[in-house]
Amino acid sequence: MATIRGVSHLLLQTNDLARAERFYVEVLGFHVRERTTFRDGRPLVVMHEGLGLTELTEEGKRLRQKAGQSLEHVAFRVENIAQLERDLRIAGVTIVDGPKPTAYGTSLYFLDPDGVRIECHD
Template sequence: MNEVQDIQNQVQATITGIDHLTLPVHDLDLAERFYTQVLGAKVVFRTERTGRMPFIAITIGNSPSIDLFLQPWGQPAINQVNPHLAFAVRGEDLLDLKQRLIAYHVPVAGPIRFGTPGHGSLYFHDPSGNHLELCAKDFVGEVNLEPYDMEKLSYQWQG
């Protein structure tokens, strides 16, 4: 046996899932309003704003928490598709969620299908420029099969 196999045989620990994700944001107050008001997130923890690494932890549905860290860099370029964070939604809710984004003056592309039949997604950005997706794997409505113009999703949201 080699050393790696010895360690694998001795250590029976396993990774059980994702605990949290982090996103850099330019403005914590604006990010909190966007994620709670527009996306329905709940704040589960916050650090002092004057601390060394100020952040807000949010949850959306049954997903791992998302820690929104005050950091003015690290967001993807406007024309860069990845990385992005995709939230699972029900197909029957996708068009209503699109209308909600529009009502909050958030530019949105979709429904678009890049995946398997029955898949529909909406693409948009948070106020800091992080790329987000609402993904329904059971969407029965019409979808666009063509790529969208990422630059049309750029905006200044004031909440």
């Protein structure tokens, strides 16, 4: 059996690509590696941290409304949870829970602009 070594990358479909890019870059400090397009014409922003962002097509938005959100949350490791919490509050980001002790250390849960639940832990 092949051995899985970890998550390679994560692609999030957003309602507003520019808004999502601003959030991940300006609020969370991600770094854009590349801006390109998929073969079907959808824009793609690739981050050095392993995150890709694209924008849902109108058909994709209709399907999402019917199916609901299938992703529970995305988790990232950070060095300073207290500083992240301060930065998120200043940016007006909705904090859902924490910081609190979890199996991963101290975790903080918040929402991105599309309502995706994000966990950051130390």
